[in-house]
Amino acid sequence: MPRKRTIDGKVQALRGFYREEERVPSYAEMLALLGYRSKNAVHRLMGVLEGLGYVRRGPSGKWAFTRRLTGSIKLLGLVQAGFPSPAEEELVDVLSLDEYLVRRPEATFMLTVSGDSMIEAGIHPGDLVLIEKGRTPRNNDIVIAQVDGEWTLKYYHKDRKGCVRLEPANKNYTTIIPKQSLTIGGVVRAVVRKYE
Amino acid sequence: MPRKRTIDGKVQALRGFYREEERVPSYAEMLALLGYRSKNAVHRLMGVLEGLGYVRRGPSGKWAFTRRLTGSIKLLGLVQAGFPSPAEEELVDVLSLDEYLVRRPEATFMLTVSGDSMIEAGIHPGDLVLIEKGRTPRNNDIVIAQVDGEWTLKYYHKDRKGCVRLEPANKNYTTIIPKQSLTIGGVVRAVVRKYE
DNA sequence: GTTGATTGTGAACGATCGTTCACGTATGCT
């Protein structure tokens, strides 16, 4: 167990460095950071960390930290499974929200929701929606669409005849069946709401 | 305008490199990457990019890429403001969700919601909630609390007499007034829902 | 056409880089 604890300490130190510098420290820097006095010790440690999945070598052969090290959010299980005490905090995984939510960065963007037409789907005014462009919507996807000049969020439905209808998730709104033009801006891939 | 286009091209190249290597390229690498033949050209370019906010020097003096370069999500304005055509895509900002949502990484974690007691607050079963520990809840905050042995998400309310009550956002549930013990696990800072 | 500012070239510098030696010094097992 002391072995584990030692490694954990090192990892924390590296994580702290990365938070500040957003880069992998050089061996010389790790030397000071981890309390070693020989670069060789660092070299060996990196080998171990590579085995543990904390670091990897990039295509060029240089070190890169993995999400395991750089990621900032600890993902836990279900609420019922119990709540972590600060002591024994057994984490399921560490993830980066960006990586988790965004598949094609160049085609993804966010915008702020206004209006409550999708409120029963849990999309409230002020929420951020993550939209992926250039993806053909499937039935029941939430899309951002331009109908007769106005952009809105709606459920996408296409029946067998190819007839498209856009359904809100709010009883006060009505289903839209585009007459003139229908432009799909993108498919909603995620919703993010931040409090305060 | 050709000037702008040139810089944009360089930025794209650097962004591509970062996606692959997750690190800042060396001058020599940028040399090849950007088509220069002199390191000095690179050196100058970095100065320019620093002015534009694409790169910055870390505390140690080494280069680091800013979110502007590494961030993967383009943030746009309101829906009504119009929708971006791929061409003139005028972006408001580029952000990292991690940075945007997480203030204290070491005290933040996520878990999956089960149960529908907060559904009227737009928190559905299966959603991810981002929780910050060690933060004293204010009225109307959503907290994760342990009442009589079970963990739940609820609105937090404390009246002037110091009496705490936990309110669900679902008519089918009742307000909880803790009798024995009340442990606040943390305050919900954000909700994330991913489709598919 | 001349001038001045911008931008890239090419070579050079000491500093730092990652890697690899051979060699101590613990620690743990039988």
Next chain:
DNA sequence: AGCATACGTGAACGATCGTTCACAATCAAC
């Protein structure tokens, strides 16, 4: 005790690093 393994030390290596020269090419303004 004795031995083997694991882990850190210290020094050395060539390679690559970022920075800085002086100078050439390009462009715009007048």
